[in-house]
Amino acid sequence: MITHEAEFEGYSGREIILLCCAWGEELADGELTYYIGDHLINEGSNGDRYDVDRSSVEAVTKAFEEWDSKIEGLTFTQTSTRIGADVEIYFREGQNEKAGVTHNYYDFYGFISKSYVLISKGAFGFAFSNNQMEQIVKHEIGHVLGLGHANFDGNLMAGQVNRGIGSVSSCEIEAVYTANEWWFDKHSGSQPLFIRQSTTDHIDCG
Numbered sequence: 001m002i003t004h005e006a007e008f009e010g011y012s013g014r015e016i017i018l019l020c021c022a023w024g025e026e027l028a029d030g031e032l033t034y035y036i037g038d039h040l041i042n043e044g045s046n047g048d049r050y051d052v053d054r055s056s057v058e059a060v061t062k063a064f065e066e067w068d069s070k071i072e073g074l075t076f077t078q079t080s081t082r083i084g085a086d087v088e089i090y091f092r093e094g095q096n097e098k099a100g101v102t103h104n105y106y107d108f109y110g111f112i113s114k115s116y117v118l119i120s121k122g123a124f125g126f127a128f129s130n131n132q133m134e135q136i137v138k139h140e141i142g143h144v145l146g147l148g149h150a151n152f153d154g155n156l157m158a159g160q161v162n163r164g165i166g167s168v169s170s171c172e173i174e175a176v177y178t179a180n181e182w183w184f185d186k187h188s189g190s191q192p193l194f195i196r197q198s199t200t201d202h203i204d205c206g
């Protein structure tokens, strides 16, 4: 089924992924670092701190590993401190309706300089399984890397998690390369890189 959100106007009959934006100079060494918060964020808690369980951390690590292995020219490296991390990812408890949220922050020129990702441990009173959590994290990493949503089901970037799938396909890979083409299309030789936005705002998956 095709969703009919305003952002997909003009793409009817085509299967596309929207592109949002490009990373800035943080990508210029081909590495993005990520930090996994080790305490649950609990809105409305009384100050108790709960550790994030090991299997949730593993789900995050596996999600980053899959993206890392599929995107050539990009390495994700985990850091033990949030200071200087390009991506910070946290788990939260509670009755959040959204499975995951990514906030990208931009530099003066409109390039991503930092990402914050919040993953819910459950929604609507249900706890997510490790596989579901891994899928949610992979979807959010798509946003981290400059992707918007897909306008069709059965894709990692489908707007609703339960209509998506859990693996990174060639269309998301192409989308990441295109969104950040200043880096992934880099010339061999002595030509200097200059950071620029993608020349297109979507990728055709058909």
Ligand SMILES: [Zn+2]
Pocket: 139, 143, 149, 159
């Ligand atoms: Zn999303």
